[in-house]
Amino acid sequence: MTVEAGQVFRDAWIAGVRAHHPGEPKPGYVTPWEAMPDWERASATAVYEQVVAFLAATDGAARRLSREQKGRFVALCWIGQIHKHFPNPKPSYVADWADLPSWQQETDADIFESIAERSAPI
Numbered sequence: 001m002t003v004e005a006g007q008v009f010r011d012a013w014i015a016g017v018r019a020h021h022p023g024e025p026k027p028g029y030v031t032p033w034e035a036m037p038d039w040e041r042a043s044a045t046a047v048y049e050q051v052v053a054f055l056a057a058t059d060g061a062a063r064r065l066s067r068e069q070k071g072r073f074v075a076l077c078w079i080g081q082i083h084k085h086f087p088n089p090k091p092s093y094v095a096d097w098a099d100l101p102s103w104q105q106e107t108d109a110d111i112f113e114s115i116a117e118r119s120a121p122i
Contacts, residue, residue, distance in 0.1 A: 005052075006045030007033045012114035013044075016107030043081035050077045051115040063116050070116075071109035072097050078108075 010033045017029045033041065054073065055062050065073070075097055082093045097105065 004033075004045070005048040006041050006043075008115060008118055009044040009048040009111060010036065010041075012111040013107060015114075016110040017103070019110070020103035020106040022103060039085045043078065043085065046081055047074060047077040047111075048115055051112055052119050055116060055119050065112075067109040067113075068097075068105070070112035071105050071107075074108040074111050075100065075105075 014030050014032075017025050021029065036044075051074065062070075062073075079094045082089045086093070100108075
């Protein structure tokens with residue numbers, strides 16, 4: 001059975017939140033794939049595909065980015081999805097990398113690395 005691309009993203013997000021979030025995360029942070037809104041599932045799939053395309057476009061060399069660079073890439077791709085789905089998003093939804101909490105930065109880097117591990121070597 002193949003796992004949907006967006007679900008790989010979501011599983012990595014939940015694992016990252018559980019590993020890096022201080023204290024008990026908000027329930028929405030760990031909502032299972034099946035219970036997520038359609039826009040969020042579509043966004044997770046799109047960001048997964050963007051990471052895979054980036055890896056392919058660099059012949060896999062993007063795997064050598066620093067953890068911060070990997071996380072920044074995921075964060076920017078996600079911000080693009082937020083703008084796509086929300087014409088006037090809350091500032092916290094489109095915060096720049098430096099303004100994200102460290103747990104979210106670490107989680108975004110984990111997402112990139114999880115997708116890279118699942119992607120075929122190039």
